[in-house]
Amino acid sequence: MRFVIIGAGAVGGVVAGRLAGAGADVAVVARGAHLEAIRRDGLLLRQAGGDSVHRLPAYATPDEVDWRAGDVAVLGVKSNDTQGVLQRLPRDVPVVCLQNGVANERAALRLFPQVYGVCVMLPSGHLSPGVVLAQCDPVPGILDIGRIPHGTDEICDAIAAQLRAAGFHSEPREDIMRRKYAKLLMNLANAVEALCGRVEALDEAAEPLRAEGERVLQAAGIAYTSAAEDAERRGDILRMVPVAGEERGGGSTWQSLARGTGAVEADYLNGEIVLLGRLHGVPTPVNETARRLVVEAARRGTAPGSMTAAEFLAAIALARA
Template sequence: MRFVVYGAGAVGGTLAGLLADAGYEVRLVARGAHLAVIRRDGLRVLSPAGSRTYRLPATDAPGDLDWRPGDVVLLGVKGAQTSAAVRALAACADSGTPVVCVQNGVANERTALRRFADVYGVCVMFPATHVTPGVVVAHCAPVPGILDIGRYPHGVDGTAEAIAEAFRAATFHSVLRPDVMRWKYRKLLTNLSNAVEAVCGRLPAGAEVVARLRAEGEAVLRAAGIAFASESEDAERRGDILRRQPVEGQSRDGSSSWQSLARGTGSVETDYLNGEIVLLGRLHGVPTPVNAHAQRVANAHARAGARPGTRSLAEFMAGV
């Protein structure tokens, strides 16, 4: 089994390095300055254990890869980039190539299933950071993250087990989840606060806006008849597995949305987090004013090229 990691950011890049450590052959698809540094200096993965540099073949065009039977795609791009990534993959990879969505949000798997027959969802619990080109940071040890996997839309099979085994060999916790989307919808609810955190910085414990965002989300999912894991199930799964430890010279200042603003990408993934709740609310007649507001404000903040954490919570919530 060879892995093609499409999107070598915080999650994809760290996962690629650890899979290589476990003896798996890995190829990267990356872009821009990040790709340039990887090609020149290698991919540097920082962790509580220290620093390692990986010289992995990398390209910005999946058609450049020598595709083989048994290749598995690990899709690590943001939700807004999934459609383009899947189109690029479909132009060069066999339609039977397994595509594994190691991503936040719940729309990626459906997009991949339009072009590929074997699609897998992963519920990602993995504190990692990518701000500097060529560098990714894993913040937990000895287990860097939890990557539970299942087929989309439901079920498990031998391929899912083989991928879970590879994740475990790379020191992750990974179990098979025939209902993996139920867990990904819980993660979606957790990620609804990313937009506020990205714009305002870390939120105070028990922030009212977080409760309002998630209450809207739960109401929408219930109206849509979509099952989601409970908070208690999520807490039990996490347990004390993810132990954050210092990484020399590094801090984890925010979520993936915060990191997008820090890199000045001009966009955040809020359309596929808060925007998913807004979409479902409109489809099922459930008001979602707080999520719609968070989506608008975060997108405007990103388009303006503003730095993360530069507005007060009161400024963010004005007009809700």
């Protein structure tokens, strides 16, 4: 089995480095300065236990990959880039969605018979070309996996085993989408963290997003794991640590603003709740406001933390009025 990881940023890059370090066969697809740095210097994985450099085959697009029997395509791109990637994959390759959100699996299943979802609990970072950070130690993350729409199979079992060999906690789960919808509720706060930074009032500002999201999922009849189930799975496994002397700045959306990428995946996080709300007649002014504000911030090149929590709460109060 060879892992072709498409999108070797924070999550994809850490998984690529850890798998390669455990002896797995890994190739990556990246772009721009990040691709150039990987080709020139290798992928630098920084973690509390020490840095490691991984010389991996690196491609600019999936079209360049020398696809062969036994390959698995692992999507590590943001959800807004998924459709373009899927169109460039061979149609007989198993597709693993190593992504937040819940739309990627549906998009992949339209085109591919073997699709797998991963519930990603992996604090990681990517702010410099060629460099990724694993920000938990000694276990870098929890990556449970299941077949879409449900169940498990031999490929699922084999991937989980490889991830465990690379130091992750990973179990095959027949109900992986139930777990991914619970993670979606958590990821609704990504927009607020990016807009306001990691401030004391962050939980207060994010709570209305989750409450609205829960109402929408209930109206849609979509099951998700409870907070108690999620806490039991996490336990004390994920222990955040400084890497290279630096504390974690923020999650994936925060990092997108920090890197000035011009785009965020809020349309597929908060936007998923907005979509479901429209389909099932549930107003979603809070998530729509968060989605709009963070998308506008990305387009303007606004730095993370440029809005106060009070300003965000005032914006959603106005939207609710």
